[in-house]
Amino acid sequence: MVFTCRQCGSCCMYLGDYIVIERQTGPFTFECCSVSTDTTFTAEVDPDKRHLFPDTTFPERHPSACRFLRPDGDLVRCTIHRDSPAQCKFYRCTVMRVTDPSGKPVGTVTGTLALHSDNPALRKVWEVVERLRPGPDADAERWIAVFLQERGYRVD
Ligand code: SF4
Ligand code: SF4
Structure with missing residues (x-):
């Protein structure tokens, strides 16, 4: 039983208050806080998702969603997969x-x-x-x- 994430984005739709951007430090880099564990982390948008990130239509329409979530065709993807906090990486719905x-x-x-x-x-x-x-x-x-x-x- 190997869990495969389908990249539907459902689990991230109400995490906007939990994964918080504290400061933008570059075009694609951010100082962030994972509120539930009170840990800060640096996140850089994954190079292969930089074409998705600048379009803010999705976060504007979904104010409760994590700020790093973006639609990509049929998928809704985390754009900081490499730098996302451990609890995101290990989450299995x-x-x-x-x-x-x-x-x-x-x-x-x-x-x-x-x-x-x-x-x-x-x-x-x-x-x-x-x-x-x-x-x-x-x-x-x-x-x-x-x-x-x-x-x-x-x-x-
Ligand atoms: S872990 Fe999240 S994004 Fe992945 S399939 Fe489950 S609900 Fe969807
Ligand atoms: S950092 Fe990525 S995996 Fe974690 S809540 Fe945000 S979009 Fe989802």
């Missing part, structure tokens, strides 16, 4: 996509190991997962995948 034995997608599991599903059968199985699984770490992730697979679910 979804760690599992669950498909039932008939091949129907029935739910997703978030990076915090919470189930998003309106499928009654899977929700019932999840009640058992919640009771039995080990602590919230990589072991738990593997344990949950095996538990679901043993009950006929496919886990990607």
